[in-house]
Amino acid sequence: MKTKSILLVLALTIGLFVTSCSSDDNGGETLAPIVGKWGIVKVGTNINGVETLADPPQNTSGCDHDFINLKIDNTMASGDYSSTVSPCALTTVSGTYSKSGSKLTTVINGVTTTYDIVNLTISELKLRQGNAISVYIR
Numbered sequence: 001m002k003t004k005s006i007l008l009v010l011a012l013t014i015g016l017f018v019t020s021c022s023s024d025d026n027g028g029e030t031l032a033p034i035v036g037k038w039g040i041v042k043v044g045t046n047i048n049g050v051e052t053l054a055d056p057p058q059n060t061s062g063c064d065h066d067f068i069n070l071k072i073d074n075t076m077a078s079g080d081y082s083s084t085v086s087p088c089a090l091t092t093v094s095g096t097y098s099k100s101g102s103k104l105t106t107v108i109n110g111v112t113t114t115y116d117i118v119n120l121t122i123s124e125l126k127l128r129q130g131n132a133i134s135v136y137i138r
Contacts (some may be wrong), residue, residue, distance in 0.1 A: 032120045034099050035072050038136035039065030045131045053133065063088035068106075068136065070097055078108060 044053035059065050063081035070076050075102045081088050095108035104127060105114045118133070119126035125136040 032122050034104070034117075034125065035070050036138050037067055037069040038125050038138060039067045039136050040134055041065060042133075042135035044133045045134050046128060047131055051133060055137065056134075060088065074098060076106060076108075087122060 002048075002095075003046045008026055040056050040059065042053040043058075044051060056066070058073075059082070060081050060083050063083065066081060067079045068076060069079070074096055076095050077092045078095070079090055079092045081109040083089065093108055095106055097104060099117075102117045104112055104117055105112060113129065115127040115129045115134075117125070118128050123138050127134045127136070
């Protein structure tokens with residue numbers, strides 16, 4: 001009898017855990033952190049639901065990927081590797097960012113840009129601005 005009681009409690013606990021961890025609980029808000037250094041790996045367009053992605057032309061061959069670094073204090077840095085002056089020279093600009101729901105807003109050199117967050121996981125960030133798509137990885 002004691003074994004049956006333990007199994008019943010275990011089954012109820014598992015059932016409660018599974019129903020309480022439903023993905024619907026967050027109202028569509030992603031729980032993955034946006035903070036981190038994201039290297040751009042694809043750019044393209046989304047026209048009428050058809051997505052076309054390619055390697056980003058801004059990534060200089062033989063250099064690290066251009067990146068955005070979103071910090072916990074809502075400051076950011078955007079990095080661009082270029083070989084026009086010296087091989088893989090890094091130029092960075094600083095700014096701020098904010099995330100609200102599925103929107104990411106950046107302010108760099110006084111210019112405010114708002115993106116739709118299409119996908120945010122531990123390893124991928126996909127942003128859309130109008131028809132333009134940018135895919136970043138950590």
